[in-house]
Amino acid sequence: MKFLPLILKNLLRKKIRTSLTILSIAVALFLFGLLVAINSAFTGGIEAAGADRLVIRNKISIIMPLPISYKERVLQINGVTADTYASWFGGVYQDPKNFFPQFAIDKITYLKMYPEYLLPKDQYEAFLADRQGCIIGRTTADRFGFKVGDRLPIRGTIFTGTWEFNIRGIFDGNRPEVDTTPMMFDYEYLSERVSFINGRVGWYIVKIGNPNDAEKVAKAIDQRFSNSNNETITEPEKMFVAGWVKQMGNIRLLILSIGTVVFFTLMLVTGNTMAIAVRERTGELAVLKTVGFTDEATLIIVLVESVAIAVIGGGIGIGLAKLFTLNGDPTHGFLPFFFISPVQMIVGLFVAALVGVVSGIIPAFLAMRLRIVDALRRV
């Protein structure tokens, strides 16, 4: 602590240079924060997916439906404790850019399957009682200002015509990773209006008694429907969601690549600044050593300066990124889990500190190795 004034004074010695270095780190960590948020947005669904849930889809393609009659047959398979189904609706609210996912669901079994959706009891009951009722996730409700009781007109694209819904409930997630963008309504409402649905659903979700049996149960399900007109592929929900993410390219690799470039550039900027700062202060460091500062103390002083700059800049950057993500998904639906968790913020600060250490270590080492007589000669 008693060296703090010395370190602070050194940091403030070249205010513009220090500010610019802090700013560059802040910008980089802001970018890092956004990359983390985007990464969360893509992988959040995977994290939120239940380990005890399997998804059954048509073997040909996800867009090919499955018979509704499979529901009872799936339930008979050993290891399956519950099942439900859903269909993609794909409607437009006012304008195509107002995208949010819409599903036709089996109301009772679907909401039982997903306890992570939190819906007040009275709203749940109102939803069950209304054939035209729908429930909407908090994110989408907030985005468009929907309230319980509102009438919601949706223009169908797959199922043409205008569809009128009554908003009966707004659900939240029990944790940040839970997607609260979808709108869900009664499958019966869809099937009674659309004759070509003809008892077909988009996919099934199955709950299994023991997550360790996932592979065995999935195999049993697919075997049950093999050689039928509608063969299936069954996989854990995590894999199913990951499959969607994969379709968008190797996001992780992209993010990691950008992150690495940012990180490396950042190290060069900070390292260069610290190297200049140390070179400028060669004589002063020699004086410190002359009055009795050890080589190690000199190393620590330079290193602490470097880390302080990096952590201040990192704190500002990650804080701004957090503020940015507080507004939620900037794409209005494409990145439903757009947030930075406290743990990720701490990781960001740790990354910043690491940048400080790595970029400061060479200048600090040079300061440590500085020979007093040589340095004094340069004063």
Place this chain on the structure above:
Amino acid sequence: MVRVDGINNGDALIRVRDLDKTYRRGSEVIHVLQGLNLNVDRGEFVAFMGPSGSGKTTLLNLLGGLDVPSAGTITADGEQIEKMSGRKLAAWRARHVGFVFQMYNLLPVLTAFQNVELPLLLTKLSKSDRRRHVEMALSIVGLSDRMKHYPNQLSGGQEQRVAIARAIVADPTFLLCDEPTGDLDRKNGMEIIELLERLVAEHYKTVLMVTHDPIAANKAHQILHLEKGSLVEATKGN
């Protein structure tokens, strides 16, 4: 009493025996100091004179533990320093040596007070004790009213006084001054010399000073002349 003949004189504070310092420049070996012997008693004020390159500053650096000799021994206050590790030598310097340089070498980002406080940051003194020591050191050099001034707000003479305050604040065993008046005009230079004289006379400090200025050197108890790395003459100051 100062002796340069290598004969022990009781309990000399600084005892140098057969001191050599050589540098290599390519294949050439340069002898900066050769077979130097020196005894300095406590409370002495010694001036080293000699032409440039005669080894004065090198001798001072060796005595202060800033550099290591190629051969020979240096004993200061009973401790042999030439074989000390870097860490031990740093602690020894902090405890026993106060340095004053020609260019003052104050840290420009620190106030006079903070510059003087620097050596005390290495001690276990409390903040209030440090403050007391710093205020006393600054009052000895006559700069009690300049504590909050930064080096660029002080004259050259005042800067050197701050440097002297920094050198004495930890109450070192001896002071090493490398041309302390070299960057000052005659008036300020003499004030610095008078200050050093006072430190010797009133505070019983031992001062070893390198200088080119015969008037400053004459204020010392003893003037030692170096030439080509050897002590060639010892004369009495005024």
